[in-house]
Amino acid sequence: MTEQIQDSLAVEAELPSSTMTVNLGPSHPAMHGTVRLIVTLDGETIVEAVPEIGFLHRGFSKSSEHSTWHQVLPYTDRLNYVSPILNNVGYIMGVEKLLGIKDTERSQYLRVLAGEISRITDHLTCIGAIGLELGAFTVFLYAMEARELLWDRISELTGARVTTSWTRVGGVASDLPPGWEQKLRDCLPRVMELTGEVDTLLTRNRIFIDRTRGIGVLSAEEAVDWGFTGPCLRATGVNYDVRKAHPYLVYDRMDFEVPLGASGDTYDRYILRLEEIRQSHRIVLQCLEQMPPGPILIDDWRYALPPKKEVFGSIEGVMAHFKLITEGIQVPPGEVYVYTEGANGELGFHLVSNGKGKPYAIQVRGPGLPILSALPRLIKGHAIADLIPIFDSINMIGGEVEQ
Amino acid sequence: MSQALVDLVRERFPDAKGSSHRGDEVVTVRREQVVDVVALLRNQAEMKLLRQIAAVDLLTFAGESTGGGALASIEVPAYALEKKPRVEPRFQVAYNLYSIVRKQSLRVRVELRSDDLKVPTITPLYRTADWWERYVFDMFGIEFVGHPNLQRLLLYPEFVGYPLRKDYPVRKRQPLVPELDFPDLVRGPGPGPGGAGVPMSQTHVGRQNVDPDAYD
Numbered sequence: 157m158t159e160q161i162q163d164s165l166a167v168e169a170e171l172p173s174s175t176m177t178v179n180l181g182p183s184h185p186a187m188h189g190t191v192r193l194i195v196t197l198d199g200e201t202i203v204e205a206v207p208e209i210g211f212l213h214r215g216f217s218k219s220s221e222h223s224t225w226h227q228v229l230p231y232t233d234r235l236n237y238v239s240p241i242l243n244n245v246g247y248i249m250g251v252e253k254l255l256g257i258k259d260t261e262r263s264q265y266l267r268v269l270a271g272e273i274s275r276i277t278d279h280l281t282c283i284g285a286i287g288l289e290l291g292a293f294t295v296f297l298y299a300m301e302a303r304e305l306l307w308d309r310i311s312e313l314t315g316a317r318v319t320t321s322w323t324r325v326g327g328v329a330s331d332l333p334p335g336w337e338q339k340l341r342d343c344l345p346r347v348m349e350l351t352g353e354v355d356t357l358l359t360r361n362r363i364f365i366d367r368t369r370g371i372g373v374l375s376a377e378e379a380v381d382w383g384f385t386g387p388c389l390r391a392t393g394v395n396y397d398v399r400k401a402h403p404y405l406v407y408d409r410m411d412f413e414v415p416l417g418a419s420g421d422t423y424d425r426y427i428l429r430l431e432e433i434r435q436s437h438r439i440v441l442q443c444l445e446q447m448p449p450g451p452i453l454i455d456d457w458r459y460a461l462p463p464k465k466e467v468f469g470s471i472e473g474v475m476a477h478f479k480l481i482t483e484g485i486q487v488p489p490g491e492v493y494v495y496t497e498g499a500n501g502e503l504g505f506h507l508v509s510n511g512k513g514k515p516y517a518i519q520v521r522g523p524g525l526p527i528l529s530a531l532p533r534l535i536k537g538h539a540i541a542d543l544i545p546i547f548d549s550i551n552m553i554g555g556e557v558e559q
Numbered sequence: 560m561s562q563a564l565v566d567l568v569r570e571r572f573p574d575a576k577g578s579s580h581r582g583d584e585v586v587t588v589r590r591e592q593v594v595d596v597v598a599l600l601r602n603q604a605e606m607k608l609l610r611q612i613a614a615v616d617l618l619t620f621a622g623e624s625t626g627g628g629a630l631a632s633i634e635v636p637a638y639a640l641e642k643k644p645r646v647e648p649r650f651q652v653a654y655n656l657y658s659i660v661r662k663q664s665l666r667v668r669v670e671l672r673s674d675d676l677k678v679p680t681i682t683p684l685y686r687t688a689d690w691w692e693r694y695v696f697d698m699f700g701i702e703f704v705g706h707p708n709l710q711r712l713l714l715y716p717e718f719v720g721y722p723l724r725k726d727y728p729v730r731k732r733q734p735l736v737p738e739l740d741f742p743d744l745v746r747g748p749g750p751g752p753g754g755a756g757v758p759m760s761q762t763h764v765g766r767q768n769v770d771p772d773a774y775d
Contacts, residue, residue: 210713218722222729253581380607383687396659490580493655506613510620521611529690558713
């Protein structure tokens with residue numbers, strides 16, 4: 157018996173025990189954009205992972221500093237390109253905070269409405285991708301069908317699926333098109349039905365649970381320490397949602413709940429996003445009910461473009477238009493940090509104005525950056541196959557992380 | 560609410576300056592104090608969430624208006640910058656802190672002179688400071704003393720200059736990075752194509768040291 161044990165020890169001792177370095181990305185189907193992971197493996201176990209980012213760096217801050225305040229808006233579309241309206245809203249609220257103005261009431265409802273639709277599309281993308289990469293292709297197709305229904309509504313509203321650039325200082329670019337509300341009311345049940353299909357396919361699926369439960373666990377203290385916000389933080393049980401903690405726009409009039417997880421694992425991050433879709437659906441319906449008629453843009457030509465009738469029909473209109481386009485909005489000097497709840501967490505903009513027509517400094521806090529920085533911590537000790545669901549569940553978006 | 564935080568800092572650090580703009584509370588401290596101030600806020604005001612570390616280069620802050628719109632690409636030329644009086648302290652580093660429990664936020668600001676761009680790191684206090692400090696180093700060239708791995712975050716190691724400094728031209732081109740020797744993919748480390756005198760055209764990536772029969 158002892159000899160046998162010694163024999164088996166001898167056999168094990170001869171197995172090669174050196175680690176192996178594997179490059180994942182930057183062009184890898186599971187890397188969602190362009191991030192490179194240098195993974196050190198011991199067999200199938202991840203010993204160490206070093207993320208290398210920046211392949212999608214477009215010089216957001218530098219470009220913005222050489223544009224007028226309004227010209228920055230299209231750049232913000234490209235930060236989180238699965239929920240661009242949330243970025244538009246977050247940025248424009250920063251400019252409005254610097255100016256000390258507020259948009260009209262109807263515009264606030266419109267921003268919340270379109271923002272929550274964008275949040276649903278973002279979560280659907282994330283959930284669909286988790287399903288796809290764990291082998292549940294049907295889930296992906298259901299999620300994409302639902303997402304496209306909503307993106308059709310977004311494109312009818314803003315003129316573009318993802319490059320929306322829809323907000324303006326003091327309001328939004330366009331009101332609801334005729335018949336749009338009914339179209340949205342018609343497609344929302346289908347979206348929720350498809351979400352329900354995803355739910356029934358994954359939530360109690362044995363394979364899915366085995367692949368995600370207890371994988372990539374982070375405690376609440378650690379998550380805060382790593383700078384987590386959004387669904388990834390709430391999955392650990394920390395109740396922090398900017399919409400509830402510091403209600404902006406008309407979120408204080410909305411009746412919705414902030415779902416919380418308990419264990420902070422991949423499964424919780426998934427189930428939380430699913431529940432947030434339902435809550436966003438509630439907010440959308442409440443917006444449609446409560447939205448008052450009225451102007452969608454403030455009537456102050458120092459900040460908002462005059463209506464075309466005035467531009468072509470009055471000298472004041474021409475002048476205001478000309479000044480706004482050539483010189484930009486004159487924002488008084490100051491420095492603010494403005495934060496809103498993006499789909500992945502707190503989307504922050506650190507804005508500095510020196511009183512001229514262009515932003516003096518803009519730095520964005522993409523919610524994905526702190527979360528991605530914790531990826532080595534999340535995947536350490538897991539098998540390489542677990543990397544995929546963990547990476548999916550943090551929903552890293554190259555645009556906002558790499559700016 | 561947040562005024563209490565400024566008072567808390569000023570109690571321990573009397574020379575800290577408090578200010579406020581549009582409801583954002585800011586406390587400006589000396590560079591040597593920053594770790595202690597942040598630790599104080601973290602431990603006594605429950606500011607456990609470091610939202611972001613941002614930096615500002617004040618070089619052209621007081622500059623004349625350069626317009627916008629069609630003129631957006633026009634920037635301050637280099638000769639104009641040389642004639643300008645030096646702005647000191649030129650850089651600011653801002654730590655945006657937040658307390659989830661108390662729902663309070665505060666910005667800690669440090670001012671830096673351009674001849675001494677060093678700040679002590681706060682990575683022992685916040686794990687998330689790791690990447691934010693790398694980001695600020697990457698974009699502004701501000702060194703965080705004591706950081707465990709202070710490398711560029713978004714840009715590549717061969718990048719010349721710091722792009723978010725105001726004297727970095729927006730249309731500046733970077734030199735091409737020469738191709739590096741890389742290990743033979745089949746046999747492990749060794750001279751790769753483009754190195755060791757082997758012309759690129761005569762090599763085939765990863766195969767130049769391999770016995771052709773090995774593939775048959």
